[in-house]
Amino acid sequence: MNASLKIIRPAVATSIQDQGRFGSRAAGFSRSGAMDPASLETANLLAGAAADSAGLELGPGPFEVEIQRTCLIAFGGAIRDGAPWWETIEARAGMKFSLSGPLDGNWSYLSIGGGVAAQVIHGSRSTNLREGIGNPITTGDLISPAADPRTPAPAGPPPMKGPVRIFGSLPGEWRVSNRIDRMGYQLEGSMLASGPGAEWSEPVLPGCIQLYPSGLPVVLMAEGSTVGGYRVVAVVHSADLRLISQSRPGERVDFIEDDSLPKLTS
Amino acid sequence: MGDRGLLIRFEGDPSSELTAYLVGMAAKIAAQAGVIDAAPGHRTVLVEGSTETLMEVASKLEDMGPAITPYRGKIHEVPVRYDGPDLSWICEHLELETEEIISLHSRFAFDVHLIGSPGFIYLSEVDERIALPRLDEPRMSVPAGAVGIGGRQTGIYGKSRPGGWRLLGTASNIPDVVPGDKVLFKPA
Numbered sequence: 001m002n003a004s005l006k007i008i009r010p011a012v013a014t015s016i017q018d019q020g021r022f023g024s025r026a027a028g029f030s031r032s033g034a035m036d037p038a039s040l041e042t043a044n045l046l047a048g049a050a051a052d053s054a055g056l057e058l059g060p061g062p063f064e065v066e067i068q069r070t071c072l073i074a075f076g077g078a079i080r081d082g083a084p085w086w087e088t089i090e091a092r093a094g095m096k097f098s099l100s101g102p103l104d105g106n107w108s109y110l111s112i113g114g115g116v117a118a119q120v121i122h123g124s125r126s127t128n129l130r131e132g133i134g135n136p137i138t139t140g141d142l143i144s145p146a147a148d149p150r151t152p153a154p155a156g157p158p159p160m161k162g163p164v165r166i167f168g169s170l171p172g173e174w175r176v177s178n179r180i181d182r183m184g185y186q187l188e189g190s191m192l193a194s195g196p197g198a199e200w201s202e203p204v205l206p207g208c209i210q211l212y213p214s215g216l217p218v219v220l221m222a223e224g225s226t227v228g229g230y231r232v233v234a235v236v237h238s239a240d241l242r243l244i245s246q247s248r249p250g251e252r253v254d255f256i257e258d259d260s261l262p263k264l265t266s
Numbered sequence: 267m268g269d270r271g272l273l274i275r276f277e278g279d280p281s282s283e284l285t286a287y288l289v290g291m292a293a294k295i296a297a298q299a300g301v302i303d304a305a306p307g308h309r310t311v312l313v314e315g316s317t318e319t320l321m322e323v324a325s326k327l328e329d330m331g332p333a334i335t336p337y338r339g340k341i342h343e344v345p346v347r348y349d350g351p352d353l354s355w356i357c358e359h360l361e362l363e364t365e366e367i368i369s370l371h372s373r374f375a376f377d378v379h380l381i382g383s384p385g386f387i388y389l390s391e392v393d394e395r396i397a398l399p400r401l402d403e404p405r406m407s408v409p410a411g412a413v414g415i416g417g418r419q420t421g422i423y424g425k426s427r428p429g430g431w432r433l434l435g436t437a438s439n440i441p442d443v444v445p446g447d448k449v450l451f452k453p454a
Contacts, residue, residue, distance in 0.1 A: 022314065025305035026292065026445060028381035028424070130427060131384035167268050183428075200280065201388060201419065203305065203312035203380075205271050213402045226383045227307065229400055229416055229430065235268030261269060262321065 003142035004071045004112050008096065011108075013059030013182070014137040016116050017222075019052045021124035025226050031206050032126040032133070033222050035107045035182060036077050036242040038158040043076030043111040046088045048149040053115025054125035056143065058108040063099045065110065067091040068142065072113035072149055076157065078105030078246060088152040105160055105246040106180075113149025128223055130183075164243050165258040168234030170209060170217060177216075178249040182223040184210075185244055187253065191215040192233075201229040207236035219244055272313040272320040274327065280309045280390060285377045286336035289446040294334055295323060306445050308379045308388065308419070339447035341375055344422070345454035346413055350433035356398060356415075367434065368453050370396045375450040376420060378443045385410075385424025385440065389449055392420050404430035411437045413451070422449075 007014070017040065020033025034040040034057055041051045049055070063080070067073075070092045075083050082099035083089070091097075102108055118125035118134060125146075127134030137143075172190025179186040192215050204210065208220045210230040219236060220228075222245075236244065237258060244253055267273045274291075276284060288306040295304035295311060300319035305312050313323050348368045350356075357364055376389035398415045405428060408414070412423040414431030423429060424440045438454060441447075 023296075023303045025303050025312070025314075026381065028383050028385050030383035128384070130425070132425065200308040201382075201416070202275075203267075203271075203273065203307045203310055205267060205312075205314070207268055207270075213400075223383075225386070225427075226305075227380060227386075227388065232267075235271070238268060238270045261317070 003068045003144045005143040006066045006068050007137055007139060007141040007143065008066055009062060009064035009139060010137045010141075011058040011063040011101070012061045014063065015057050015127040016054050016118045016134060016137070017057040017126045018054040018124055020222065021122050021126055021128075024122040025203070027122070028226065029122055029131060030128065030223050030226050032124065032128040032131075034109070035222055035245040036109070038242055039077035039107070040109045040111070042086065042155045042157055043074045043109040044115065045153040045155040046074035046076070046086065047111035048072045048088070048113035048152040049111050049115040050150065053111070053146065054118055055109045055111040055116055056137065058110065060106065061101050065097050067093055067095045069093050071145070072152060074111050075108065076111070077108040078102035080108055086157045104248075106248060107246060112143065112145055114145035114147040117144045117146040130223060160243070160246055162243055163254045163256045164240045165237035166209070166234040166255050167237070167258055167261055168209070169257060170234045170255050174217070174253050174255065176244070176247045176249050176251050176253060180249065182221055184218045184220050184224055186216055186218045188216065192217065201227045202232070204228040204232060205235070207238060207241045208232045209234045209236065221245060267312070269317050270314055272323060274311045274313065276309045278309070280377070280379060282377050282390070283336070284309060285379055285390070286338060286446055287334060289337035290334045291330070293337075294330060298323060298326075306380060337446040339378065339444065341448040341450060342441035342443055343450050343452055344441050345438040346372070346435045346451045347438070347454050348435040350412065350414070350435045352432040353434050356432055356434055359398065360396060362395070367396055371420065371434065372451040372453050375448040378445055378447045378449060380445050381424070381443070384427055386427065387422040387424055387441070387443060387449070389420045389422075391418040394418065398432045400430040401432070404428045408433065411440065413437055
């Protein structure tokens with residue numbers, strides 16, 4: 001299909017992401033996918049794309065895009081100046097959108113009607129550069145739709161702040177450190193006594209909170225490895241991981257312990 | 267493991283028999299309705315799905331045993347140059363000569379327990395004389411082909427990635443393996 005968008009200036013770490021790559025863990029593929037899946041989903045619906053379509057994920061810094069062909073688009077996630085946010089936009093050929101860096105939060109999304117096209121690998125269009133899947137988005141890149149647009153669906157933005165439910169325990173006060181990326185967010189604050197790691201590396205999922213021997217916890221994110229040898233002290237509720245992901249360095253994370261899950265140990 | 271993961275763990279150390287069983291068990295569970303993924307580990311199977319699906323899987327586990335077919339894999343020979351950046355530290359730490367370490371690491375085939383991300387090949391346990399503590403914090407980048415030891419485990423970094431294992435050598439190729447296969451290191 002003809003290109004809808006041309007990238008004039010990519011934000012840092014701009015990449016194509018969808019809801020993630022599931023079912024290929026045994027072959028060594030991590031989940032990948034959007035750092036804030038609910039925000040991408042909402043932007044997709046507003047733009048006239050299926051909820052699980054791929055969109056563009058924008059990291060820190062300004063972003064500029066030119067419309068090549070009249071289409072529906074929507075911006076969502078971490079809010080920026082320069083475009084209507086959380087709205088269906090009828091973008092006409094030749095229009096340019098010049099966005100600031102995020103005013104709050106870390107990750108923003110740009111969806112187009114029909115979703116963003118990319119090669120489907122192990123069931124997902126998500127880029128994972130560490131796994132050699134996809135390419136970084138650079139200046140001049142053309143973005144095409146994967147399918148015909150649907151009728152945009154009304155969708156309200158998901159909450160961007162709030163307490164984070166965890167299974168397990170992480171006592172103390174915690175802030176996001178400046179060591180954050182798509183693999184994991186290291187936290188800082190209280191120092192925890194660390195126990196020895198597992199004798200055998202064990203499977204880990206996005207949301208697992210690992211404790212390094214140094215006493216600092218790291219929350220595994222979308223591109224977190226599939227197994228780890230460090231001790232897992234808690235697991236973040238799958239719906240709340242995005243709240244950590246959108247927290248900036250220095251921002252406090254309020255954990256609340258969730259004991260609603262049945263205990264299965266036998 | 268949270269609201270979307272069920273970790274089935276077998277107690278005790280892994281063995282070739284357990285590995286073959288876990289690979290068969292994962293395949294069986296993956297075929298159940300609602301299961302998004304079921305992947306074998308060293309002595310685990312991690313199942314992903316909704317909380318309801320996971321409860322359903324858990325309730326059927328006890329009756330599953332006889333229906334599981336253990337997987338039998340093939341053997342891959344992998345030439346290794348024992349030239350890793352941690353080799354001299356390892357010799358000092360273990361109070362062993364390089365030749366003894368090489369010999370202990372290449373005398374028998376290891377089971378492939380699982381493939382990590384991206385492409386990290388986790389193998390079965392080494393002789394306890396060459397078990398090594400992990401780094402306190404992982405290196406930001408370990409090159410593809412590096413062969414390391416972390417605790418009692420050994421493995422091959424299939425792609426460049428961060429890593430906390432002690433590095434003792436470099437594999438000349440990355441074998442195309444699946445869990446349940448075997449890897450025999452040949453000193454090169």
